[in-house]
Amino acid sequence: EIVMTQSPATLSVSPGERATLSCRASQSISSKLAWYQQKPGQAPRLLIYGASTRATGVPARFSGSGSGTEFTLTISSLQSEDFAVYYCQQYNYWWTFGQGTKVEIK
């Protein structure tokens, strides 16, 4: 099983600031990585696929990068609606998720 490790577990950020979330795979997954946003009581929402391609309707302040085993999700200027939990997921070999990074208001 490919293990996905996200860091940090919690990120405290002020509105308007930049947030950088990390995700590491236990073995190379090429660019087969997706990022999801989840708010309380809601389903996960696809933000990024292919490590760096924004899904339809996702604001340009969200960007993804990386390949192989190291990946990053950057939110350039946090808006109030961006405070949520973010998950990475690999789909190179079956499907596994990271444990999530909670982005909270500082």
Place this chain on the structure above:
Amino acid sequence: QVQLVESGGGVVQPGRSLRLSCAASGFTFSAYAMYWVRQTPGRGLEWVAVISFDGLNKYYADSVKGRFTISRDNSKNTLYLQMDSQRPEDTAVYYCAREQPDKYMDVWGRGTPVTVSS
């Protein structure tokens, strides 16, 4: 708009069965592979099962293999998950999700909670 709506969750005793449904609308259901994914506070998000667009190919996570069965009825735009021999560790919110050709999940339902407890 594209929508997935799960139903059928509830409280069930260990060893008993439950069937979940996922009603799809707003897209050509028969053209897409579909997933079940579950979420718990302790184990996070866990892929459960996937079925091909035509229902001919099905794959399961080791944790549910032999106990759960994924199926679909393309004439009814509905996905199913038959859960037999349930265990307390099956307690979770169950989501259905649509697959894009590159094998990632692009649309999710809101989920249905399942509690396995005596």
